[in-house]
Amino acid sequence: MLLLDKPSGLTSNAALQRAKHLYRAEKAGHTGTLDPLASGLLPLCFGEATKFAQRLLDAPKGYVATIRFGATTTTGDAEGETVRTRPVAIDRAALDSALKCFVGPQTQVPPMHAALKFQGRAYYDYARKGEAIPRTARAIVVHAIELLEWGSPDAVVSIACSKGTYVRVLAEDLGEALGCGAHLAALRRTATGGFCIQDAVTLDGLEAMGDARRLASLLPTAALVADLPRIDLSEALCRRFRQGQALSAGGVCDGSFAVFAGAAFVGLAEVKEGVAHPRRLMSEHAAPA
Numbered sequence: 001m002l003l004l005d006k007p008s009g010l011t012s013n014a015a016l017q018r019a020k021h022l023y024r025a026e027k028a029g030h031t032g033t034l035d036p037l038a039s040g041l042l043p044l045c046f047g048e049a050t051k052f053a054q055r056l057l058d059a060p061k062g063y064v065a066t067i068r069f070g071a072t073t074t075t076g077d078a079e080g081e082t083v084r085t086r087p088v089a090i091d092r093a094a095l096d097s098a099l100k101c102f103v104g105p106q107t108q109v110p111p112m113h114a115a116l117k118f119q120g121r122a123y124y125d126y127a128r129k130g131e132a133i134p135r136t137a138r139a140i141v142v143h144a145i146e147l148l149e150w151g152s153p154d155a156v157v158s159i160a161c162s163k164g165t166y167v168r169v170l171a172e173d174l175g176e177a178l179g180c181g182a183h184l185a186a187l188r189r190t191a192t193g194g195f196c197i198q199d200a201v202t203l204d205g206l207e208a209m210g211d212a213r214r215l216a217s218l219l220p221t222a223a224l225v226a227d228l229p230r231i232d233l234s235e236a237l238c239r240r241f242r243q244g245q246a247l248s249a250g251g252v253c254d255g256s257f258a259v260f261a262g263a264a265f266v267g268l269a270e271v272k273e274g275v276a277h278p279r280r281l282m283s284e285h286a287a288p289a
Contacts, residue, residue, distance in 0.1 A: 001049045001219045005200035008039040008186075015203060019044050022206055022214060031056035032163070032192065033115055037077050040189035041197045048282050049221040052268070056224065059193030060143065062160050066186040067171045069153045069178065075113040076168035077184040086180045088153045095155055098177050099145045107137040108169055140165045154185060194227055221282065222265035225258040231269060231276060233261050241266060241278055249276040 002023075006015045012033045020028040025046040031053045034042055040063075045053045070088040073080030110116055112127040112135070126133045141162040149156035159167060168184040175182025190197045201217050209217070231249065233241060238261035241247055249257075249271045257276065259266040267281035 001221065001223055002044045002046070002217060003195055003200040003219065004042045004044050004206075005197060005202045006034055006039055006042040007203065009036055010203075011036050012042055015042060016044055018203055019206065020046070023218075029053050032061070034189060035077070035187070037079055037184075038187040038189065040187075041192055041195065041200055042189070043192065043195060045221075045224070046218075049224060051280050051282070052221060052224040056193045056195075058163050060160060060162055061165070061189060062158070062191030063167055064148070064156065064158050064188045064190055065167050065171065065184060067155045067157060067174065067182050068185040069155070069175055069180050069182045071153075071183060072172065072175065072181040073183045075183075076111050076166075076172050078186070080113070080183070084181060088180045090152070090178050090180065092147070092150045094178065095150060096147055098174060099147060099157065101177065102170060102174065103142050103145055105139065105141050108140050108164075108166060109135050109137045111166055111169055114166070138164055142170070158190075160191075220265070222258065222260075225265070225268065228256055228258040228268075231257045231259050231271075233259060233266065235261060238266055241269070241276075242281060242284060244278050246278070247276045248274065250274050252276070 002019060004015060004019060006012065012030050016028055016030045023046055027050055028044060028046050029050045031043045031045060034040065043056050068078070069090065071085045072083045074083055110123065112123055114123040116123050118126065118133045123133065123135070142165065143160040143162070146158045147155060148158055159170070167187055171182050171184040188197070206214055206217065231252065233247075237247055241259060252271050252274070254272050255270075256279075257269045257271055259269050259276075265282060268279045269276040270279050271277075
């Protein structure tokens with residue numbers, strides 16, 4: 001796995017393809033799309049690690065967002081055309097108070113300009129053609145919002161939220177709550193699933209590295225499951241587990257576990273009523289994980 005600092009102006013897939021080429025990887029995937037406008041943490045998985053990428057897709061995220069008040073746009077962010085402008089007559093106290101109202105479980109209607117699919121086509125395909133489609137509200141959680149800077153008309157805020165949260169929709173809703181409208185002017189992802197932007201590398205940095213240093217920038221596949229409790233198997237039990245056999249796990253509570261044989265990451269198990277069931281396995285011929 002690679003912790004990439006995606007630059008603004010590049011799609012997540014374009015960033016993935018550049019990194020995939022540098023590593024000469026046959027199989028690769030990213031763990032949660034960042035819009036071209038956005039920069040920041042985009043973990044990439046190569047080879048066997050792609051089997052475990054869903055864990056980061058489902059993980060909570062952290063962002064630093066610049067919200068510009070007084071103007072709404074067609075896309076909810078700075079890439080769209082301005083639809084309406086209004087005077088900004090708010091102060092820091094009013095902004096702080098409004099932000100608190102957006103913390104907690106809530107529902108959010110995804111924007112029209114989104115990569116979500118409806119009848120096999122992305123939302124943004126319909127939006128570009130001016131076609132209206134039904135959009136279902138989804139449950140999200142905003143764990144925390146903190147105002148970092150305020151200088152009218154821009155506010156810089158840090159946001160910790162669940163997967164599936166659209167920060168540009170938060171920006172629009174905040175603007176309406178304050179009566180002046182708003183859009184997302186800039187966005188940077190700073191954290192996901194326990195990983196931080198401070199540990200990420202840039203594409204330019206990767207391209208400037210030699211092969212050895214580039215390989216040293218990768219994290220082991222096991223880093224994707226570092227938050228899980230582990231089960232350690234003997235060589236004999238590991239062979240049975242790899243063959244798909246459920247194993248006794250007496251004294252272990254129900255839940256998901258990372259399975260190891262010595263230092264080697266074997267895969268994931270789901271323990272239920274004292275029995276460990278194989279759920280996702282590393283290839284026996286994979287490099288050490």
